[in-house]
Amino acid sequence: MSGTTGKEIKNMKIVLESGREITSSPRTTILETLKGDGVYLTTSCAGNGTCGKCKVLVKSGSVNSESSGKLSETETRSGYVLACTTSPEGDIHIEIPKESIMTVEGKIAVETSKNLLSIFKSKGVSIDPLTRRTPLQLPPPTLDDNISDMERFKRELAVKELGCMRIPFRLLRGLAATVREDNWNIILSTIKSDDCDEITNIFPGGRQTDRFGVAVDIGTTTLALYLIDLEDGNVIDVASTYNSQMRFGDDVITRIVQATENNELDLINMAVINDINNMLTLILNNRGIDPDKVDQVVVAGNPTMTQLFLSLDPSAIREEPYVPTANTFPLAYAGELKLKTRPSAPVYIFPSVASYVGGDIVSGVLASGIHKKEELSLFMDIGTNGEIVLGNSEFMVTAACSAGPCFEGSGIKHGMRATEGAIENIKINRETRELTLKVVGDTKPIGICGSGMIDAISEMFLTGILDQKGKLHKDESRSVRFGPDGLEYLIYAGEEKDIVLAEPDIENILRAKAAIHAGIAILLSEVGFTFDDIQKVYIAGGFGKFLDIEKAIILGMLPDMPREKFEFLGNTSIVGAYLCSLSRDLRDEAEDIASKMTYLELSTSSTFMDEYVSGLFIPHTNIDAFPTVKALIEK
């Protein structure tokens, strides 16, 4: 970690823990060198040395480090450096912490893939992506028939009676070469439209048989991306990552302020575009797929995420009367959004309902199918916000709960998403107060995810370590101790770091669950129903599949209802985006859902504040609404 030496410059080796050796050029950062060899590290600052996410441990060898960003003094002292601002000065041995490696959930992908295709098949529609392909054989020109390439093409469209077709100017460039490449055999790519289909591409006949689609869920905290084979509907790979916009603020309001008052719309927009491009490039590289074969993109996100993705000024969303630029969107092209697919690939953006209920919810409802069922269903998407939909095939009402991003790990000291190393399940022995942990991937724990937090709090509550108001009691367990943020509960004592839940963490979690529960209560009362009328509760959101219903009810997040009424759906936003990637009928259905849903503004409800404050208790001030919890406490 000294300054540059005067030694002769030659190539060096970076040796990983596994023994793998990667050659590094002089003055090239570790980040770049690893990337060149297919090892991708997480960065949310695009490698500017500020986010601190790409840290690696230098175990031996000399390096030149330009900044240590967000590294703690302890980390720096232990030999951690930021890969993005550090270059080797000779052969070095490094260790890459798990949290620095960009996640590609390969295993989950394969599994998910099968399920998804069966979900798609269950919808009873055929594969019909954004663009249709039509082969055409043009008669080659002769001296007697030497009309221009474009007129020849148009004549053939008329002969084949392909209907009104709009030809954008850009298609002229390259047309001469395209028609001649495969002896006047071409393939048309068109987008169906009510008035006149648009030609998006003209390919030489011999090429472009296989093609792929990308479905993206843009969450406020996390992003998910599916690469889909548009021929058979299979999901080829899945990637997910944190949304790098987090450095502009954890919630949508802060990001809107940053985008407008600080004039950072472009930066915030490019943060998420880069995230998507990074995930996509990683998958495409792994699979050896040419980005030019990516033929379409389908995107679902909440209204603010959608506007920031499209680089639309979001300021009016947060000012009365809360108006987004658009709730339905014309098709965009990947090129104008700077996505690294074929620039002419069309981008479908899910329609929104209102300023705080967006395309992710429309997508989720489509995936859940509640809009086609007779029974009264409650659909909950517990991500950064917590949007809820109540309804059936007759009506749908929706509201947004402002729950905050804590269940996705943000704002919680040792919070993380439910990926490898996350504590997803916690039990506290009633006698010994000893903990049993379950960790995603059965590895050494590196943090705690949403379901782990809910487990921890309800277990602490049941054992008396935590009281109804969310305060820790030091005398109830040796695991309660003073930490830098006040009282904290030690969940895992690690060699390098401990994993704890501190009182401010617990406060965040209680606020989130209170907002969700209050939202459901208000929505029900506004349309004249009660909790008992709900026949089914669908729980969507990243942490859904790990959630222990029992514990969530003890916490007071979910209503105290028969357990068989609950069903987990996982990330429904990405599932809906996948479905709409494959079918025009389902895209029409999504537009229909968006236009049918009625939005209720919770903040203008006279009873919201009362409901919210009552919900800050565990499980609730009205303990009678939680009979099974009451019974447990009494036991």
Place this chain on the structure above:
Amino acid sequence: MSGTTGKEIKNMKIVLESGREITSSPRTTILETLKGDGVYLTTSCAGNGTCGKCKVLVKSGSVNSESSGKLSETETRSGYVLACTTSPEGDIHIEIPKESIMTVEGKIAVETSKNLLSIFKSKGVSIDPLTRRTPLQLPPPTLDDNISDMERFKRELAVKELGCMRIPFRLLRGLAATVREDNWNIILSTIKSDDCDEITNIFPGGRQTDRFGVAVDIGTTTLALYLIDLEDGNVIDVASTYNSQMRFGDDVITRIVQATENNELDLINMAVINDINNMLTLILNNRGIDPDKVDQVVVAGNPTMTQLFLSLDPSAIREEPYVPTANTFPLAYAGELKLKTRPSAPVYIFPSVASYVGGDIVSGVLASGIHKKEELSLFMDIGTNGEIVLGNSEFMVTAACSAGPCFEGSGIKHGMRATEGAIENIKINRETRELTLKVVGDTKPIGICGSGMIDAISEMFLTGILDQKGKLHKDESRSVRFGPDGLEYLIYAGEEKDIVLAEPDIENILRAKAAIHAGIAILLSEVGFTFDDIQKVYIAGGFGKFLDIEKAIILGMLPDMPREKFEFLGNTSIVGAYLCSLSRDLRDEAEDIASKMTYLELSTSSTFMDEYVSGLFIPHTNIDAFPTVKALIEK
């Protein structure tokens, strides 16, 4: 002209001949400094020191010159430098030769303007540019009516029954700010279309009342540009310049070869784009008009010029069966062509007829009106190529003559366009052999333009200085002398340089006139007419207005017909572009002309070569076809 001195750096002055002083910063080229002060020099290499067009004479003071490009040794010795690669090293006095100053034909512009508006008015159509403007008042959003900006906008379109309107994605960006700028008053800009109108822009209501159009004629040798007030149809200013593509070759074939075999399509494309941008920026700066107010562009050019302007691969144009990419063009946007207007300004490109008869001829025919007359007319556009059209309201046939660019000054040692300083008229005294010259602008001559060349050759022929075969006779005049290219005829003895016509120049001119005359002869015979059937001859092309018909007949370029049958129209391509800038009806008429015209390929005519070779004589081998010339010779 020494190297950089060690003196302290401070600002310096460039003093022009007129006494005007311009402050120069250190290490800034003369070109840049002059430009900053509104003095534009001609450059066709974008200031790279290679074209030699921006030469200036340094009369006193020290400069640092990095390259002397195409300057001759004599010029360098006399103190000429290239303004683009030379910076002052202290105060300097310079003289700018006329040919280095970029031409803005201000005086002609005002005059032309009146004529043009009356031509437009004579067409009996109303002003209807590419885009229509429609004011709209949206109801501002309230808490009870808080649909998105886009839905609010669409709702108003429906309320006002404005019909099908396509909204491109790019309009979403900025929409939120636009609708709010003038309290929800907006102005729509739309393009009429058969299926569904396209919205090109949404402006705040209080802005964008005045708007302008640009009409461009892209000649192989010269470019002309009109800035038009789209409200009243007046031409505000006119600019013209050489086509910088000349450095890639004088004729279209050479440029096609350069574009394809040397892979220089992008460079050739940008050469003409830069020329147009330079002219436009100059005019807009002079008039203080914001480029964002330029609302549309209309372009006419021959097929190769059109393809190179659009950056379309032109290779198939020169290979059998001679096929261009397109003869009719979808609207492009200025931004995708890199034109420096508002990027969303639509660009209308005149339709072509065939690979060698293009939009400039369609535009010219439209301006001439021959397509609406009963009489049999011959339309000739004598530019770099020499295209001819024969027909009336019933039929039209057309051919291209490959005349070459000599009448526009190219390929002729002292050739130039008919701008200030060009010898446009020459008389040789039959007795004394003394010359009388007429110079455009009545200034000191700096070159000879097309009409001057025709005058010179026919006068030399009539006085016996030149024989029928185009050979000079030294003993017939003291003005005939040996020069570096063989025998030459001294037209003007200047202090700095003489102006001559050498035998290779004369040969070029004879080849051009032979091609034109042969073209007319073949076209007539192919459709079964003779010279006598022609009721009217319209002569278009830059040099038209200065041309002496009598002399052109003596030369054998024009048929020997009653003089009252001839009419000069000037640059009809730019006039047609002007007309179509203002009227949709006339644009429809242009499309109609293009589709009605039949193209004849001269090179496949069995008699073309005979006709051509006969035409290499003055006036022709068949002197009986030129009775008035025969009478003159006999006299």
